[in-house]
Amino acid sequence: MKLAILGSAGMIGQELLDQLSQTSAPLSIEKLITCDRAPTPVPAVLKACTIEVVGTVSDPDAINAVLQHRPDCIIHLASIVSGEAETDFEKGYTVNFDATYALLETIRGLNSREGYHPRFIFASSIAVFGPPFPAILDDDFHLAPRTSYGTQKAMQELLVNDYTRRGFIDGLSLRLPTICVRPGKANLAASSFFSNIIREPLAGKEAILPVDESLRHWFASPQTAAGFFVHAIGLDLSQIDHRRALSMPGVSATVGEQIAALEQVAGARAVGLIRKQIDPVIEGIVTGWAPNFTAARALALGFTADRDFVVIVQQHLSRN
Amino acid sequence: MKLAILGSAGMIGQELLDQLSQTSAPLSIEKLITCDRAPTPVPAVLKACTIEVVGTVSDPDAINAVLQHRPDCIIHLASIVSGEAETDFEKGYTVNFDATYALLETIRGLNSREGYHPRFIFASSIAVFGPPFPAILDDDFHLAPRTSYGTQKAMQELLVNDYTRRGFIDGLSLRLPTICVRPGKANLAASSFFSNIIREPLAGKEAILPVDESLRHWFASPQTAAGFFVHAIGLDLSQIDHRRALSMPGVSATVGEQIAALEQVAGARAVGLIRKQIDPVIEGIVTGWAPNFTAARALALGFTADRDFVVIVQQHLSRN
DSSP: OEEEEETTTSHHHHHHHHHHHSTTOSOOOSEEEEEESSOOOOOHHHHTTEEEEESOTTOHHHHHHHHTTOOSEEEEOOOOOHHHHHHOHHHHHIIIIIHHHHHHHHHHHHHHHHOOOOEEEEEEEGGGOOSSOOSSBOTTBOOOOSSHHHHHHHHHHHHHHHHHHTTSOEEEEEEEOEEOSOOSOOOSSTTHHHHHHHHHHHTTOOEEEOSOTTOEEEEEOHHHHHHHHHHHHTOOOTTSOSOOEEEOOOEEEEHHHHHHHHHHHHOHHHHTTEEEOOOHHHHHHHTTSOOOBOOHHHHHTTOOOOSOHHHHHHHHHHHO | OEEEEETTTSHHHHHHHHHHHSTTOSOOOSEEEEEESSOOOOOHHHHTTEEEEESOTTOHHHHHHHHTTOOSEEEEOOOOOHHHHHHOHHHHHIIIIIHHHHHHHHHHHHHHHHOOOOEEEEEEEGGGOOSSOOSSBOTTBOOOOSSHHHHHHHHHHHHHHHHHHTTSOEEEEEEEOEEOSOOSOOOSSTTHHHHHHHHHHHTTOOEEEOSOTTOEEEEEOHHHHHHHHHHHHTOOOTTSOSOOEEEOOOEEEEHHHHHHHHHHHHOHHHHTTEEEOOOHHHHHHHTTSOOOBOOHHHHHTTOOOOSOHHHHHHHHHHHO
8 A cells, every 4th residue: 555644753653654664564555655844764674665755744845745646545643732833823723724724625636636535544632622521521522622733633623524524535533642651851841741750760860740640631652642543544434424533542540540650660769750849830731631531432443542551651661 | 882794694694683773772883894795785773884895705805894994793694505515615615614714814913913802703503513413412512513514614613712712802603503484485405394384384385394293403583593693792701711612592393393383373274285295315414413402501691592483483474
């Protein structure tokens, strides 16, 4: 198959390429088209079949360079992050909405001229949901984002559904849980502490916990999140209807349960590196995040979560 | 106040102007800006303060001609109907989505330059919802439209929410029930029979009923629907949060209950003019429409429905 990945140089894109490069990968890739604003590192085994496009999804030339190969499947991971979409309103809409709308319109043009009809897998987010929340969100809970990022994700989901229903694409939107443990450095994003309090102590460094241990949230490891896309590429979607946005399965854990998992994997000394220092601003933001999901439709389609938070900590440790 | 109405020549726009022209109207209108693709009939009492713009919402000149007056409140009713948005995909997105996005962007520009911050009341629709439905939809039921029209309405709602949260407008989206009894002629829209089976017999004419009497749906009279907008103009929204899309209250009635109301108002002879002739295509479409709503948030804000379907029939009779 010919597979295109938009946003291929990002965290999920890189993990996805790693999984696709495993000899045990179930997919036979004859052509891989990567696309990101920076060059995409590609595993050696995939290099021979890779065509690299360097450019953003907002750039029509980059999009045309990808689409000229008529990929059978397009995985759309390209996005600016939540914090940036909030501080730069215009850039958020330009990159996170306008670009996808233009991309889908270009595909629609190819569909009407030559019947092109790719699978289109879009990386959405649980940021499409907003409070007040029930204890557990089912698949019928309403879209009420409280960020511009979440608004843009919800609007893209609606487009993916409608362009699918109208027969222009075979679309699917995967609402990813918060990714944890994120590799790399601690940053200033409100969600960053969820990863920091695991990653930093595992590396022998101190981490700040800015919220109460009772806070509950919804997680997937980077490996599991990338695995959702691998699963979606070959999934038989003929049995599901026009509701093509699926909340992915995850692990619901309190911060206290995260810390207990860290202790189980790395001992009390690691936990001792976490310093609690409540930040009311961060606490105000993250208490607006969803605690738990049934993910019933996704589970029925064979998507699977990490077993528990201990596994999430172990996965991070085994990779870094 | 300065009030602008986009789509002022349509059914709701005309009813709204009629209500605003009543001497009992609670609003003091110093300037009224009408805008439609055709000239807008305006009640005599409002003529002196009216500025008429003839043009579509997709036309930047028309929008600028409206916004140059810096209306305190913009009521956005302009839209192509569901059937047309389905048959003409491009026109649907151009009129029902792109135009609103461009309008909001123009307002955002004025907001950043001079702090302009109008109330913005958007006519949404219960078409944002799709099956499978529970027996009664609460305010947390998800957006899963099964038409392009419903998709466009849902995307506009999301923009209204986000532009409100970011401080560019003071927005509110009113999800209207199916309007019944629609004045005018019978037409070929799938929903048209809901009105035909009341309006035509009241005028001594035969009407076709293409569905089973057990079908349940959600209704508001044109008068009540226009009243929602009058109520929204002056509503104190300081107590409601960023979730600015409200399902309006209505009357949940089966087709059988509609017919019983017709009989109560106009007798058995009127009912005798209804001829049942099942149309599987129409039945297939309308069974995908929502049966009943709590409308709890709207009711708490003082929006009120017609009392029952008998009142809806009587209202039609008293006006036509």
